[in-house]
Amino acid sequence: MLKKKILLILSILSVAVFAFGCSNNNKSESNQTDNNNNKSVEEPASDDKDSEDNDATNDDSKDKDTSKDTTVSKDSGDKTTNNKKEETNASVFSIDLDNGSLVKNDVKLSSVDASSLYKELINQKVIPSSSLNSFEKKDVEGSTVGFLDVSSSFMNSNLGSDAETLTLDAVAKTFKENLGVSKIKLTVDGKNYESGHIALEENDYL
Numbered sequence: 001m002l003k004k005k006i007l008l009i010l011s012i013l014s015v016a017v018f019a020f021g022c023s024n025n026n027k028s029e030s031n032q033t034d035n036n037n038n039k040s041v042e043e044p045a046s047d048d049k050d051s052e053d054n055d056a057t058n059d060d061s062k063d064k065d066t067s068k069d070t071t072v073s074k075d076s077g078d079k080t081t082n083n084k085k086e087e088t089n090a091s092v093f094s095i096d097l098d099n100g101s102l103v104k105n106d107v108k109l110s111s112v113d114a115s116s117l118y119k120e121l122i123n124q125k126v127i128p129s130s131s132l133n134s135f136e137k138k139d140v141e142g143s144t145v146g147f148l149d150v151s152s153s154f155m156n157s158n159l160g161s162d163a164e165t166l167t168l169d170a171v172a173k174t175f176k177e178n179l180g181v182s183k184i185k186l187t188v189d190g191k192n193y194e195s196g197h198i199a200l201e202e203n204d205y206l
Contacts, residue, residue, distance in 0.1 A: 088112050091177045092120045095166040102170055112178050114148070126170050130154040133189065137181055145205065146181035152189055161197035168198070172206035 087108040094103045105124065109116045114135035121127050130153035138145050148171075159167060172184040183205035186193045193200040200206075 090117065090120070091174070092117065092124060092126075093170040093173045093177070094124050094126050095163065095170050097163055097166070100162060100166065102166065102173060114175070114179065117174055117178060118150075121171060121174060127167060128153060128156045130156070135175075135179075137179070140183075143182045144180065145183045145185055146175050146179060147185045147187070148175060149187045149190060154188060155195060159197075164195060164197050168193075168206055 087110055090107050090109050090112045092105045092107050094105055095101075096103050107120060109120065115132055118132040122129055131151040133149040133151060134147070135149070136147050138147060157164075157167075168186065172186070175181060175184055185205055186200060188194075192202060192204075
């Protein structure tokens with residue numbers, strides 16, 4: 001009889017423990033389910049915010065890129081304008097041996113000065129290839145005289161007296177026409193011009 005009572009008590013305790021265990025499991029599963037539901041509701045809101053932030057960042061980046069492109073284009077246009085060089089009209093004289101006269105040629109030069117005029121006379125075969133040593137303007141007895149000194153290569157030509165006279169006249173007239181001088185004093189390496197046909201003295205001008 002005692003054994004039956006003990007078995008009955010143990011059975012009741014077992015049922016109570018089992019029921020209590022099931023109750024705790026149900027509560028745990030319920031809490032997990034609630035937590036999962038809460039997370040699933042909140043996550044989309046975070047995604048929307050990130051998406052909006054990314055859109056704003058992309059818009060700012062596009063604006064900066066557009067501004068940068070505009071600046072580069074403007075700089076390029078300025079450089080193109082600065083690279084344009086203006087040319088000036090000048091008169092360079094050559095010789096016509098058949099008619100024994102000078103021919104006026106209108107040319108365009110980047111600058112009209114003694115150096116550019118001398119180079120153009122060489123280009124047009126009026127004088128042989130040589131160097132311009134110096135050119136300066138001086139007032140002589142109320143007249144503006146151009147003192148032109150050239151290298152000895154200037155003499156490297158086998159011209160007759162008429163052709164040589166025309167050549168010197170072409171050089172002198174080219175400088176007088178463009179540089180505002182009334183006379184030219186020609187020297188070769190600092191000495192008076194002298195050839196087999198023509199010899200210029202100290203006070204001789206072209």
